[in-house]
Structure formats: structure tokens, C-alpha cells
Amino acid sequence: MIKRSNLKYLVLTLVVLFFFHWALLTNRPKSSFSTPWVLTDPELPSKVIGGPYEFENVTEESNSANACFVVLIRNTDLHSFRPTMRQLEDRFNHKYNYPYVFLNDVPFTEEFKKYTSALTKAKTEYGLIQSEHWSVPDHIDMDVARQNMQRMADEQVLYGAFTVSLYEYPKTIPTLWDAVKEFAITYPEYIENDNLMEFISNDNGKTYNLCHFWSNFEIADFNLWRSEAYLKFFDFLDKKGGFFYERWGDAPVHSIAAALFLKKHQVHFFKEIGYKHEPFMHCPSEEELQLKCHCNPSDSFDFEGYSCTKR
Known part of the structure; x- marks a missing residue:
């Protein structure tokens, strides 16, 4: 396992939670693009993560961040992931050699290790997530959880499983949001004054407008996820049981946390990075970026009716 100290600043996160949420940088063949957002530390200079239009100029020796790619993946996803990793290396990581940390709930096979490590000159590490980190907490009533799962299935609720920003399914x-408001009342000291409430609420916090950043690809500072505010927030939500009784996903939880605990300028939209997570795509529209892309900017999801990016 990689040491926690090696992940202090930025973590470039590719998370696949039992779905094929593969994040690709600009120029992926066959139009596989979307909209990455980045959570940055305001104390870090923009060059530490390349900054807009500067990726070509950043070198491992000078401006690389203390960062890694984190991939939550199954052994059976190996051959679906290999093209993503190959293109990520070709378009970006061959210049920086950021390490990869692969995580699984069962041991990785030698085949998986062989074929992923062969795709990069960077270091690759393979971690086993402990069963207690995946198991159902003791306070969850599984009979109630199963009943709710069946109800959601009957109602055809999707995925009853941040890059593109869109509206969450209210069901x-x-x-x-009731739990979030209760947390804010209980722990007002954690709510940032210069926050992004207007992104997630149309009425100054009375209701949630359902906007969130898709978290299947995000670039984030671990200082946020390890902060006292976020750990208290997550523990508070966990005890409410909504991850099991409803379908609270990591995307709205991450988004609400970022909106409440960070300053506005700490959230950044990397419009120059192309990405796709079915069925939505972000494709850079600027001419200088299109010279390096394969995608059609008219297919970009950013300003469609169901997108929250315009907010």
C-alpha cells in the first residue's frame, strides 16, 4: 500500500465504483470526453497542476504535483480499463509519470498487475481494501434496506449503485438535504462563509436544487477529504443510514461538501480537459484546443438543459 504521506497534496482521482466510469484526457479516440472539475489548494501555485493550457510545459522535474492516480477496479475490468490507461499515458502521464494506486476488495491477479504495469513507466501499487470498509454497519436494518432497494427497483430508479455537473435523481x-441542514445547524463552525451555496441551492439553503459534480473523475486535494469538517460530515451522514436506505451517492455528497467547506476560488472547472461518462460528454470548444481534440464541441453537455455547468 502507498504511504499516506505520499498523497499529501493533490490526488488525481479516477474512481470506478463497480461501473465503467473511465476518465480520459483530451484527444481520446471515438469521442470519449466530458467535464472535469478540480478542487485545488489556494496556497499552491497554478503551475503545480499545470494550469489552463500549460500541460505541454510542465515537467516532472520542475512542476509536478505530489500526486497519484487512484483507481478502484475489479480484476474482471482489466481489459476494459487498458485502453483508458494507454490513452492517459499517451496524452498526459508519459510526461509526468504520476504513480497509479489500484484498489480492489479482493487480491489483484498477477495478470492484472502484469498488464497494467506494462502500460506505464510510473510506479504501480496494488492495495486490498479491508472487508470492514465495505461491510454494512451494525446500525443498518437490512430488512428495511432490502425493502427500499425493491421499492427503488420497482420505480426504476437508476444505479440502485465531478466531472460533468448535472441534476441528481430526486428519488x-x-x-x-434534511441531513445536510441538520449538520449545518449542529456544526456551523465548519461552514465556509465564502462558499458555493448558490451552486447547490436556489433559495440560500432552504432546499437542494440537485446540482452536483460527477465524481467518477475528479482532481482533488486530500486535505479536503481528510479535513475535520468532511470527516465529521461523512460520519454524520453515515449514521443517518441514507447510503443504504436510499441511494445517497458519492457525487452529491462530495459536491455538497465541496460547496459548503471550500471557498469559491478553490473549485475550478478545467474546460480544456475532454471527458465522457455515458451518456454525457464535455468537449473543449476553443479553436486552439480543438486542434488537439477528436470530439465534436456541438455534442458537449455543458449548456444543455439538464446541465448545471451554467450555474
């Missing part, structure tokens, strides 16, 4: 999080 998956009926009580999430």
Missing part, C-alpha cells in the same frame, strides 16, 4: 436522495 435517490429524498432526505439527504
Whole structure:
């Protein structure tokens, strides 16, 4: 396992939670693009993560961040992931050699290690997530959880499983905002004054407008996820049971946390990075970026009616 100290600043996160949420940088063949957002530390200079239009100029020796790619993946996803990793290396990581940390709930096979390590000159590490980190907490009533799962299945609720920003399905999080408001009342000291409340609420916090950043690809500072505010927030939500009784996802939880605990300028939209997570795509529209892309900017999801990016 990689040491925690090696992940202090930025973590470039590719998370695949039992779905094929593969994040690709600009120029992926066959139009596989979307909209990455980045959570940055305001104390870090923009060059530490390349900054807009500067990726070509950043070198491992001078401006690389203390960062890694984190991939949550199954052994059976190996051959679906290999093209993503190959293109990520070709378009970006061959210049920086950021290490990869692969995580699984069962040991990785030698085949998986062989074929992933062969795709990069960077260091690759393979971790086993402990069963207690995946198991159902003791306070969850599984009979109630199964009944709710069946109800959601009957109602055809999707994925009853941040890059593109869009509206969440309201049936998956009926009580999430009530829990958030209760947390804010209980722990007002954690709410940032210069926050992004206007992104997630149309009425100054009375209701949640369902906007969130898709978290299947995000670039984030671990200082946020390890902060006292976020750990208290997650523990508070965990005890409410909504991850099991409803379908609270990591995307709205991450998004609400970022909106409440960070300053506005700490959240950044990397419009120059192309990405796709079915069925939505972000394709850079600027001419200088299109010279390096394969995608059609008219297919970009950013300003469609169901997108929150315009906010």
C-alpha cells in the first residue's frame, strides 16, 4: 500500500465504483470526453497542476504535483480499463509519470498487475481494501434496506449503485438535504462563509436544487477529504443510514461538501480537459484546443438543459 504521506497534496482521482466510469484526457479516440472539475489548494501555485493550457510545459522535474492516480477496479475490468490507461499515458502521464494506486476488495491477479504495469513507466501499487470498509454497519436494518432497494427497483430508479455537473435523481436522495441542514445547524463552525451555496441551492439553503459534480473523475486535494469538517460530515451522514436506505451517492455528497467547506476560488472547472461518462460528454470548444481534440464541441453537455455547468 502507498504511504499516506505520499498523497499529501493533490490526488488525481479516477474512481470506478463497480461501473465503467473511465476518465480520459483530451484527444481520446471515438469521442470519449466530458467535464472535469478540480478542487485545488489556494496556497499552491497554478503551475503545480499545470494550469489552463500549460500541460505541454510542465515537467516532472520542475512542476509536478505530489500526486497519484487512484483507481478502484475489479480484476474482471482489466481489459476494459487498458485502453483508458494507454490513452492517459499517451496524452498526459508519459510526461509526468504520476504513480497509479489500484484498489480492489479482493487480491489483484498477477495478470492484472502484469498488464497494467506494462502500460506505464510510473510506479504501480496494488492495495486490498479491508472487508470492514465495505461491510454494512451494525446500525443498518437490512430488512428495511432490502425493502427500499425493491421499492427503488420497482420505480426504476437508476444505479440502485465531478466531472460533468448535472441534476441528481430526486428519488435517490429524498432526505439527504434534511441531513445536510441538520449538520449545518449542529456544526456551523465548519461552514465556509465564502462558499458555493448558490451552486447547490436556489433559495440560500432552504432546499437542494440537485446540482452536483460527477465524481467518477475528479482532481482533488486530500486535505479536503481528510479535513475535520468532511470527516465529521461523512460520519454524520453515515449514521443517518441514507447510503443504504436510499441511494445517497458519492457525487452529491462530495459536491455538497465541496460547496459548503471550500471557498469559491478553490473549485475550478478545467474546460480544456475532454471527458465522457455515458451518456454525457464535455468537449473543449476553443479553436486552439480543438486542434488537439477528436470530439465534436456541438455534442458537449455543458449548456444543455439538464446541465448545471451554467450555474
